[in-house]
Structure formats: structure tokens, C-alpha cells
Amino acid sequence: MDRKLVFATIALAACVLHTGAIQAGDRAFAKTVPALTGAPPEGFTIGRGTIAYNSSVDGSIYKVDLRSGKGEVLVEAEPDFDLFGGECVKLGMRVDPRTNYLFVAGCKVGNALVYNAETGEEIGDYYLAPFETVINDVAITREAVYFTDFTGPYLYRLSLSKGGRLPIGDGVLPVALIGNNDNDPLASPSTANGIVATPNGDTLIIGDSATAQIYRVDPLTGHSDRIIVEPPLEGFIDGIVAHKGLLYILTPFGDGSGPDWIQVVALDKELLTGRRVGIITDPDMDGVASGAMLGNSLYVNNARYTTFPGPDTEYSLTRLKISKVQP
Template sequence: MRRPVLAIAMLVIGLLCAGSPATATTFPERIPLPDGFYPEGIEVGTGHDFYVGSLLDGAVYKGDLRTGEGAVLAAGVADRFLAGLEYDDRSGLLWAVGGDEDGTKLFAFDGASGDLIHEIDIDGAFINDLVVTRDALYITDSLADQLWSVPLTNRGAPAGPPRAISLDGDFRFVDVGELPINLNGIDATANGRTLIAVHSTLGVLYRIDPVTGEATEIDLGGATVPFGDGIVLHGRTLYVVQNFLNTVAVVKLQPDLASGEVVDTITSDLFRVPATAARFGNRVYVVNARFDVAPPPFLGDPIVSVDYDVVRVPRH
């Protein structure tokens, strides 16, 4: 009678042992992306899903933060590129700014199937990042002194043509140098009434009225956030990815968003010129763009042998 009991016990132990490696790799610190992918934007979708877009051909990669597994969801297209991404859980659409041979565009992919649902022409210079609010979508134009907006229905569908919003107030436009990046990363308060954006070249933050375009510099007490790329706003904590510095600045904002303080800097040996970030639970995920070894493909010949990844760091 003991032999069956022993056999069952050994089977249970075997199953537990077989499951332990999967447990050990749950929510891995590093998630590999396809070689030569040229990632730029990252976004978290439903559940553990995440998305990364390609500067090379506009492909969309979809992965699982829990397992680290993933695959290309939307295949690349010659002459297309994607920069910033934003997922809208009302519509299940993954919005992406970028362009193709016909000019700069706003794309919307089905977050489940990868099908291209919307393709909207944007008469911008270099549209770079975006944020979705309750009633509109806002886009930074890094080589111009303007934002773009697209109205949305309460279900997240486009409700009208894009509109340029001229930036006023404290905004300073820079047009010197080989590629002077002005506004880059953008996010919005929970009610959508205030936008926050980073000026990559000057290293300053602005709070922006989305109706008037009035930009007010956020007082950081003399500090700056140079090389600011993607940003993530969570409550009054702002995460600013500083690409070529291989850091993420943590800024604590005052309730009126008029001032703030750089209270911490996130570093990691795994950072390799991170471009953008997304928050999931108590972690921040950044995508390594590796612009130091493989500049954006529109600045030179693509290097398809470069490896890329997404890196998880604690949220400070």
C-alpha cells in the first residue's frame, strides 16, 4: 500500500520541481527583442502585454512582461517608421507616431491582431511622441514650435482632423545644430487638462495648456534634465528617460505643477541608451535604443546585427 503513496508523492515533487524554473523567470529583469529591430517607443497594454515599435520599418513587437516571451505583431513595411506609442484601453488601439515615404503620420493598430485600423496624415516636421487623454490625442513635433492634436470620441475613435497648436509663453525653440530636438516626451495629468513635456536640447520641463498652447517652464530649482527623451507621469512623480546619460531622472512635482525637484536618479548596468519608458505596477520598463552604436536608420545605413532589449528597474 505504501508504494502507490510514494509514487504519488514523487509525482507531486516532480511537478513542483518542474515548475520552479518558470517561477524563477517570472517578470524577468531583461527581455530580449529581435536583433536589428531598432526600437524606440514602448507601451504597456492590457494585462502583462507590452508593445515596442521599430524605427527601421514600422513593425510592432508584442510581448509578455511576466514571461518575457513575444513576437512581431504587425510586420514591418518598407520606408515606414514608428517612434512614440500610446495604448488606449477604451478602444484597444495602439497609437503610434511616425511616418513613411509620403510624410509624417499617426497610425493606429489593433492591439490584439496588429491590423492597421487608422492612418492619419500629420503635416508635421518630426512628430516624436504622443499621449491620449479622455477627449483628444496630443503629439510633440520635435523640429517645430508646435504640438498636434486629434479629437477623440468617448470610445477613443478619431473624431476630426488633426490640428496644430502653436506653443507660446515660456517655450524656447532651438533650431541650431545637426538635429536640434525640441519637445520630445509628453504625458498628461489624469484629467487631461494639463500636458507635461520635456525639451531634449535645453533639458527643461514644461506644463502646457492643451487648449491655448501656453507653455510654462517648471521650476526645478536650477536643475535640468538634459537628453530627456520619453517621460512617464504617475501622480505627481515624473520619470524622465535621459538617453545618452543612461539614467532615468525622478522628479517630484508640486500639486500646482509649477515647480518640482529631481529627487532621485535611476541607473542600471543594463541601460544602453534607453529611449522611452512605461510603468507597470511598482516597476518601470525602459527600452534600450542603443543610438550610440546604431543611430536611427534615417541618419545612416541600418545595422541589422545589433541586439536590443527591454529592461526592468524598480520604481523609485
């Protein structure tokens, strides 16, 4: 999720371009879903049921029902936010279903925020790193929440108490990412972006945006191994979604030629090698930044990086068929 800093052209919106629908039970889900007009978007996640959340660099969070398309502002934007002054206060998000807590990466503020995903009440604010450190994306395990750092080889761990409750006290631990060879510039991620955890929480997979590499990372020690993917990944790696043994890697502008890609990767059991089985494209994708699964559909948000953002700029979420993988 960090084409954001490379392109300050982002905004969340409400453009319901109903270009088609597919069935879920006896109810139709639209292919495109409105988001919040004029609020530059980046993070996206799905919580309980069909409720999704779209965050903006301006600090706002939009809550929307993917079934009905109806939404509301859950968290208001920061007052006097200046996008063109380089401000950025919210990026990646994930919901812990045990508590319905919404964990949010604090971008250039260097913090992590926690909200009640139902009411929008702020219930936690944790400073992970100094101001101007870009806290980028989020993964939740049974015992901790992990945040990536786009500005250095670090990972931040926020320990959780039993049942996913917030820690008593600070609970923040910085973890240095260390590869096998300190002289190798690709030994560990230095512009870390998307992050997912294995089901047991013992291993993290982190994407490096600038180098188009992905890494297997031990969340306790920070030891990282570069995952060798054939054919190699391309482009600017943004958000990562894991589903049924596959990684869906969001790549705005694809290989640089223009259209967005979702690169689909199958990993070996040791998580050391992978095969890029194909890509997903769709004309409704426009600067994909973050995504999440609902059933067998992948929803992505569209930051529209090449569109000048203004108060009336419209944006949407796109529903993708994961079966539509092209070689």
C-alpha cells in the same frame, strides 16, 4: 524619444539576458526581456495585462508578454527601409485601454497611425503635418490624443469620439505652443519629445530634448509655462513617464558622462516648479528611449545608440525598481 535622429544607430532585438528576477504575486518577471533582433527601436508602451509593444524606426512593432518573454511581430517593417538614408517611420506609442487602440507617432512622415493592439490591423492614418516634420511622442486623454513635434513649436491634437472611438472625418488640430515671452528662447519647447497628461487631461507636461527643460502646457490653447526644476535637469530629455505624482525622465547618457539616467522629479500642485529628488541608474540600461509602468516597475527599452545596428544586433527591455532612487 528622439536621440534617434541624432544617432541613426538604433535597433530592436531579442536578447534575453536574464540577470535577475523579482516577484509579482507568485510568478517571476525577468529583469530583462527580449525584443526584436535587427529592428531599430524607439517607442515603447504597455497595454492590457502584461502585454508590451516596442516600435522601430523601420516601421515594425514587436508585441511581447513581459511575464513570459514570448513575443511576435505585430506590424511588419516597411519594405526596403533604409536606416542609413535617414528614414524614420515610427517613434512613440501609447495604448488606449478603452478600445485597445495603439496610437503611434509617425516620425518623419508627419503622420499618426492607429492599430488594433491585438491583431495589428491598421485602422487609422492621420496626416498631422508636412513630410519631414518629426512627430515624436504620444499622450492619450479621455477626449483626445496629443502628439509632440520635434521640429517646431507645435502640438497636434487628434480628437476622439465617445468611449475613445476614432473621430468621424479628419479630427486633426495643430496647436501652436506659445510661452509668456516670445523673445525668450526657453518660453516654449521647440524640440518637443516626451509627453504625459495629468489624470483629468486638462494639462500636458512636455519635455524639450535640446534644452533639458520641461513645460506645463494647456492642450487647448497651447499656452506653455516652463517648469523650474531644482536642481536643474541635465542631458538629453527623451521619454517621460508619470506615476504616483512623480515624473520619470529618461535621459540616455545621463549628464553626458556615459551611463543612462532616469531623472526623478516631484512637481508642486500648480505644476510650475519641481524638485529633482534623484536619479535611477542600472548597468542594463543602454540608450534608454522610451518607458512605461507596470505595477510599481518601470520598463524601458534600450536603443543602444553607440552600437552599430545590423540585422543580427540584439536588444532588450529592462525592468527597473523605482525604489532605487539615488540622491
